[in-house]
Amino acid sequence: MGSSIASKETYEKKILDRFSDKLVDSITNLIDKVKPGWSERNKSKIDEWKLMFYAFNRSPPGIIGAILIISFILIGLFGPYVAPYSYREFLYIEYPDTYLVPPGSTVTITNKRGDIVKVFNFPLGTDKYGRDLLSLILYGARVSLIVSLIVILLGVPVGILLGLVAGYFGGKVDEVIMRITDIFLAFPALILAIAFASVLPERIRPIIIQSGILKQVFSVFFAADVRDAANFAPILSVILAIILVWWPPYTRIIRGSVLSAKENLYVEAAKALGVSTWKILFKHILPNIISPVLVLITLDIGSVILMEASLSFLGLGAQDPMVDWGKIVYDGAQYFPDRWWLVIFPGLATFLAVLGWNLIGDTLRDVLDPRTRRSIEFKVKRGKAEEK
Amino acid sequence: MIKGMKTLGLKRKILEVKDLHVHFYTYAGVVKAISGVSFEIYEGETFCLVGETGCGKSVTSRAITKLIESPGKIVKGQVLFYRDGSPIDLLKLSDEELRRIRGREIAYIFQDPTAALDPLYSVGYQIAETMVAHNTATWKEAFRRAVDILKSVLIPDPEKRVKNYPHELSGGMKQRVVIGISLSNKPKLLIADEPTTAVDVTIQAQILDLLRKLRQEEKMTLLLITHNMGVVAEMCDRVAVMYAGKIVEIGTVHQIFKNPQHPYTKGLLKAVPNPLIKIEKLESIPGTVPNLIFPPSGCRFHPRCPRKLDICDKKEPPLIEVEEGHKVACWLYVK
Numbered sequence: 001m002g003s004s005i006a007s008k009e010t011y012e013k014k015i016l017d018r019f020s021d022k023l024v025d026s027i028t029n030l031i032d033k034v035k036p037g038w039s040e041r042n043k044s045k046i047d048e049w050k051l052m053f054y055a056f057n058r059s060p061p062g063i064i065g066a067i068l069i070i071s072f073i074l075i076g077l078f079g080p081y082v083a084p085y086s087y088r089e090f091l092y093i094e095y096p097d098t099y100l101v102p103p104g105s106t107v108t109i110t111n112k113r114g115d116i117v118k119v120f121n122f123p124l125g126t127d128k129y130g131r132d133l134l135s136l137i138l139y140g141a142r143v144s145l146i147v148s149l150i151v152i153l154l155g156v157p158v159g160i161l162l163g164l165v166a167g168y169f170g171g172k173v174d175e176v177i178m179r180i181t182d183i184f185l186a187f188p189a190l191i192l193a194i195a196f197a198s199v200l201p202e203r204i205r206p207i208i209i210q211s212g213i214l215k216q217v218f219s220v221f222f223a224a225d226v227r228d229a230a231n232f233a234p235i236l237s238v239i240l241a242i243i244l245v246w247w248p249p250y251t252r253i254i255r256g257s258v259l260s261a262k263e264n265l266y267v268e269a270a271k272a273l274g275v276s277t278w279k280i281l282f283k284h285i286l287p288n289i290i291s292p293v294l295v296l297i298t299l300d301i302g303s304v305i306l307m308e309a310s311l312s313f314l315g316l317g318a319q320d321p322m323v324d325w326g327k328i329v330y331d332g333a334q335y336f337p338d339r340w341w342l343v344i345f346p347g348l349a350t351f352l353a354v355l356g357w358n359l360i361g362d363t364l365r366d367v368l369d370p371r372t373r374r375s376i377e378f379k380v381k382r383g384k385a386e387e388k
Numbered sequence: 389m390i391k392g393m394k395t396l397g398l399k400r401k402i403l404e405v406k407d408l409h410v411h412f413y414t415y416a417g418v419v420k421a422i423s424g425v426s427f428e429i430y431e432g433e434t435f436c437l438v439g440e441t442g443c444g445k446s447v448t449s450r451a452i453t454k455l456i457e458s459p460g461k462i463v464k465g466q467v468l469f470y471r472d473g474s475p476i477d478l479l480k481l482s483d484e485e486l487r488r489i490r491g492r493e494i495a496y497i498f499q500d501p502t503a504a505l506d507p508l509y510s511v512g513y514q515i516a517e518t519m520v521a522h523n524t525a526t527w528k529e530a531f532r533r534a535v536d537i538l539k540s541v542l543i544p545d546p547e548k549r550v551k552n553y554p555h556e557l558s559g560g561m562k563q564r565v566v567i568g569i570s571l572s573n574k575p576k577l578l579i580a581d582e583p584t585t586a587v588d589v590t591i592q593a594q595i596l597d598l599l600r601k602l603r604q605e606e607k608m609t610l611l612l613i614t615h616n617m618g619v620v621a622e623m624c625d626r627v628a629v630m631y632a633g634k635i636v637e638i639g640t641v642h643q644i645f646k647n648p649q650h651p652y653t654k655g656l657l658k659a660v661p662n663p664l665i666k667i668e669k670l671e672s673i674p675g676t677v678p679n680l681i682f683p684p685s686g687c688r689f690h691p692r693c694p695r696k697l698d699i700c701d702k703k704e705p706p707l708i709e710v711e712e713g714h715k716v717a718c719w720l721y722v723k
Contacts, residue, residue, distance in 0.1 A: 044510070044553050170458055265503035272455055272498075273518045273569065274491030277483075283517075287508050 013054075013380075016063075020053035051373040054380065055366060062363030068356025076145030079138030080223035084121070085131065087139045087323050088225055091120065092130030101126045103133075103341050125341040127331060129321075133341060136323045137349050142223045143235065143317075143324035144353065148304040151242045152297055159247030160293065163254025164281050168262055178255065185248040189307070193241035197316035200237035208232050224322055231319045238317045242307055246300075253296065257289035264288070291368040295361050302357035309350050325350045399430040401470050402577055402609050403452070408465035410444075410451050417681040421447045421460070423633045426707075429577070429626075434603065434610040436620045436641075438656070439630035442677045445613045446499075448630070449579050452611075453478060453490050469494070469577075492522045495570035497580040501562035501587070505554040511538070511565045512550035518572045533572070541568040542598060560591035564598065571602060578603070579611045584619065596623055617660045621645060626713075629653050632678050632688040635707065639714035649716040651693050687719065695720060 013021075028039045028046050039046060056062050085091075091098040095118075097107050103125040109118040124133035166177040208214045208229055218232045219225065261267065262285060270280050305325075311317050312326025313333075325346040332342025366372050410422035422444045429435045437445045450456055452467050468475035471493070478486065490496075498504045505514060515537055516530030525533060531550070538546035541564040554562060563583065570578060580599065584592040600623065603610050612623055620627055621641060628638040629652065637650040648654045655673040675692035678684050684691050690700040697719050707717045 041510070041512075041551055043551065044556070265498055265500055266506040268455065269496065269498055269504040269566070269569075270506070270517075272450075272453065272490055272496035273521065274487045274489070275517060275521045276487060279517075279521070283509075284506050288506070 014057070016057040017054055020057060021050055024049050024053065047377075048373065051377050051380075052367050054376050055372050056363060058376070059363045059366065061359045062367075065356045065359025065361075065363060068352055069360055072141065072353045072356055073145065075138060075141045077142075079141045083132075083135035083138040085135040086225075087131060087136055088227075088321055089131060089135075090129040090321075091126070092128070095120075095130065098122075098126050098130030100128055100335065100339050100342075101130075102339075103345075124345050125339075127328070127342055128335075133328070133345055136328055137325070137346055139223060140323050140325040140328060140346060141349065141353075143322075144305050144308060144350075146221050147235065147239055147242070147308045147324075148301045150239050151246055151304045152301060155243040155246035156250055156293075156297060156300075158243075159250025160254050160286070162247070163251040164258055164286060166251065167255040167258025168277075168281055168285065174255070177251065181248045181251045184245060185252075187245055189242075189245040190310070192245055193238060193307075193311050194314070194316060196241035196244075197234060197237050197311065200240060201233035204236055205230055205233040208236075222322070228322050231322045234319055235317055235322070235324075238308060238311050241311070242304060246304070250293065250296070253293065254289065257292065258285055261285050261289050294368065295365045298357050298364055299361035302354035302361075305350060305354055305357075399433075400473070401428050401468075402431045403470070403611075404428040404466075404468040404475070405448070405452065406466040406468065408448065408451060408467070409463045410447050410456060411461055411463050413459040413461065414681075419680045420683060421633050421680055422451065423683070425465075425630070425633070425635055427628050427635060427638060429609055429611060431609055432607060433625040434600075434612055434623050436624035436627045437611070437613045437630055438615060438617065438620055438627060440615060440677055442680075443630045444633040445615075445630055446581050449496075449581050449611065449613050452579065453494055453496075454481075454486055455490075455496075488522065491518050491570070491575070492524075492573045493575055494577045494579065495573065495575035497563075497566055497570050497578065497583045499582040499585050501559060501566045502554070504566050505562060507554055510551050510553055511557070515550075515565070515569050515572050518569055522573055524573050530572075534568075537568040537572055538565070540602070541565070541571070542594075543568075559587050560594065563587055563591070563595055567595070567598065567602070571606065574606055575608065577609045577611065579613070581613045582615070583612075584614070584616070592619075599623070617656060629656065632683060633680055634688060634717065636689065636718070637714075637716045638707075639711075639716075643711065643714040647711075647714070649710055649714070649721060650689075650718050651695050651720075652689050655692075655694075687717070 024046060028042075032039045056066075095107070095109050097109065098120060101107060101122050103123060105122055105125070107120040107122065108116055109120070111117050120132075122132050122134070124137070126132055127136065162177050162181070166174040208218065215226055215229045218236075219229065222232065222235065224232070267280060267284055270284050275284075308317060308324065309326035309329070312324050313330045315330060318324045318327045328346040329343050332339065332346070336343045405428070406426050408422055408425045409420070412419040412421055425444070425448055427435075437448060439445050447456070447460070451462055451465075454462065456462055462479060465479065467478040469478050469489070478489065481489070505511065509517075512531055512534040515534040516525070516527060519525040519530040519533065520527055534550050535546045538549055543549050543561060543564050549557070549561075554565075557565065563586070567583070583599065584595050587595060596619065599610065599612075602608070610623075612619070614620060624641045626638070626640050627644045628635050629644070629650065630636065631652050637644065637648070637653045644653060645657065648657055652673070655671075658671045659673065661667055661670060673692055678688060678691065684701065686699070686701040686703050687693070687705050690696050693700065699719050703719075705717045705719045705722065707715045708721060709715050710721055
C-alpha cells in the first residue's frame with residue numbers, strides 16, 4: 001500500500017507529546033485566568049509552543065539533556081534538605097571508624113559492652129572528616145546551581161545591553177564599548193579570577209559578617225549554616241570574577257546581530273512611526289535576535305559550572321567546611337586513586353550537569369529554528385487528515 | 389471644491405523643502421545623493437516624486453523627518469512643516485520632538501510590506517503600538533480601534549485578522565495592514581514610498597484605490613514616490629521629476645504629461661509602452677544614472693541628453709518657470 005510511505009511521514013503523537021500538550025494547555029489556562037481572553041489572542045503563539053515541544057520530544061539527546069538538567073535543578077533546589085547528613089557533621093571526631101569509608105558500606109558503632117549504638121549508611125562513602133559523600137554532593141549541587149544562575153542572570157543582561165547599545169547607535173559609542181569588550185576578552189579569565197579571589201574576599205567578608213540580612217540571604221542561597229558566613233566571601237568573589245569575564249562574548253554576538261537586524265525595514269518603519277528608541281531596541285530588535293543567545297546561555301551554564309569547579313579545585317572557591325563539587329575533588333585528589341570515590345563521584349556529577357546543559361543547548365538550536373517546526377506542523381496536519 | 393480653491397490661489401502649504409542636500413560618506417567617497425532639492429506640497433493634494441532607481445526619491449522622503457542613517461548626513465537645507473499655518477523646521481527639532489511628529493503628523497508607508505512588519509507580533513499589536521507610542525490610546529482601546537482600522541483598509545474579517553501574524557497574511561493584505569498602521573493616528577501628511585512596487589498588478593490597483601479613498605475621507609495630503617508613470621497619471625495632482633539628486637521638472641500632472649519640457653521627462657514618458665500600439669522595440673533613455681560621487685559637471689543629464697547644448701556641461705541650469713506652476717531646469721528654456 002502506498003500509505004505505508006505516507007504514514008512514515010506523518011507525525012504520531014506519543015505520550016511525551018500528549019504530556020507537553022497538557023503542559024502548554026495548563027500554562028495557557030493559568031494565564032487565561034489572570035488575563036481573560038489571552039489564549040484567544042495568542043492562539044498562533046500557543047500552537048508554536050506546542051510545535052516546539054514536538055520538535056523537542058523527537059530529539060533523544062534533548063530528552064536526555066532535559067532529564068539531566070531537571071534532575072540537576074531539583075537536586076540543586078532540594079538536595080540540601082533531603083541530604084541524610086549535614087555537611088557540618090564531622091562524624092570522624094566522635095567515630096574514627098567513619099574515616100574514608102568506601103561506597104556502599106555500613107558503619108556500625110558499638111559501645112564497650114558490644115551493644116549497637118548507631119548504624120551509619122554511606123552509599124557513596126565518606127571523606128577524611130567522616131562526612132557522607134552523597135550529602136556533600138547534594139550540597140555542592142546547590143552551590144553550582146546558584147553560582148551559574150547568578151553569573152548568567154547578572155552577566156548576560158550586561159552583555160546584551162552593551163551589545164544592543166553598541167550595535168544600534170554605532171559610531172563612537174560602538175567604538176568605545178567594543179574596545180572595552182576587546183580588553184576584557186583579552187583578559188585571561190583564570191588569572192583574573194585568581195587575582196580577584198586573593199584580594200576580594202578580605203573586602204567582602206566584613207560586609208557580609210556585619211550585615212544580618214546578607215548573612216541570612218546567602219545562607220539560604222548556598223544552603224549553608226549561618227556560622228559559615230565568613231566563607232561566603234570567597235564564593236562571591238569567584239562569582240564576581242566569572243561575571244567580569246563572562247559578558248564580553250554576549251556583547252560581541254548581540255552587537256553583530258543588531259547590526260544586521262537594524263537594517264530590517266520593520267525597524268525603520270517603527271522609527272518612522274515614532275516608536276521610541278528603547279522600545280525599538282527591546283521590542284523589535286532584541287526578540288528577533290534572542291534565539292542564538294538563548295542557545296549560547298544554555299551551553300554557557302555548563303561552562304560556568306566547569307569554571308566554578310576549576311576555580312574551587314584551585315582552592316579559590318568554597319572553603320572548609322563548605323563544599324562544592326570542585327572542592328570535593330580538590331580534597332579527594334590527595335587520596336586518589338586509592339580512595340577513588342572522592343574524585344569520581346563529584347567529577348561524575350559535574351560531568352552529567354555540564355553534559356545536560358550542552359545537550360539541551362544543541363536541541364534548543366533545532367527547536368528554535370522555525371523550519372524544523374514547519375516540517376513537524378506539516379506532518380502533524382497530515383496525521384490528523386489521515387485519522388479522518 | 390478643492391480644485392476651485394486652488395485656482396483662486398487659496399491653497400495652503402503643508403510642507404516646504406528648501407535647498408536640501410544629503411551626502412553619504414562612504415569608503416569610495418562622498419555620494420552626493422541629494423543636491424539642492426526644493427519643492428512644496430499643498431494641503432490636500434497628492435504630490436508625486438518620480439525618477440529612476442537611485443535618483444534620490446527615497447532619500448528625499450526619508451530626509452523630511454531626518455530618517456537618514458549614518459553614513460548619510462543632511463548637510464544643508466530646510467524642511468518647513470506648516471502646523472496650523474506656522475512653519476517649523478523639522479531638521480532643527482530634537483530627536484524626541486521629531487519622534488512625536490513621526491507617525492503622528494507625518495506617517496510613512498514603505499515599499500516592501502513583507503519586511504515592514506515585525507514577524508514576532510500580531511498585526512493588531514503593531515497597529516496598536518503606533519497609537520500607544522503617541523499616547524493617542526491605551527493598549528485596550530488601541531486593540532479595539534485596530535479592528536476598525538483593518539476594516540477601513542478593507543481587510544475582510546478584521547476581528548479575526550487582527551490576531552494574525554504577518555506570515556499568515558498575503559502580500560496585498562500586509563500592505564493594507566502597513567497602510568492601516570500609518571493611518572492609525574490620522575496623520576496630516578502621508579509619505580508613501582513606492583507602495584505598490586512589491587505587489588502584483590491587481591493588488592496595485594486596489595491599493596491605489598484605497599489610498600485615494602482614504603486620502604479623501606481623512607483629508608490627508610499624500611506624498612507619493614514612484615517610478616511608475618502610470619501610477620503618477622492615475623493618482624497625482626502635481627509631479628516633481630527627479631534626476632541624479634536634483635529636481636529637473638515640476639508641475640501639475642496635466643502639464644507634465646501633456647507638455648513635458650525637460651528632455652529627461654520626455655524620455656521617461658516615451659519609455660512607457662502604449663498598450664494600444666504594437667511595439668517593435670521598447671524605448672529607453674540611453675546611458676545609466678551617473679555615479680553621484682563624481683556627478684557630471686553642469687546639467688547632470690547632459691551625458692545622456694539628445695539635445696545637449698554647449699553650455700550644458702559647463703553651468704548648472706536654473707529652475708525657471710515656463711508656465712504658471714510649471715518649472716523646468718534646462719538650458720533649452722533659458723532665454
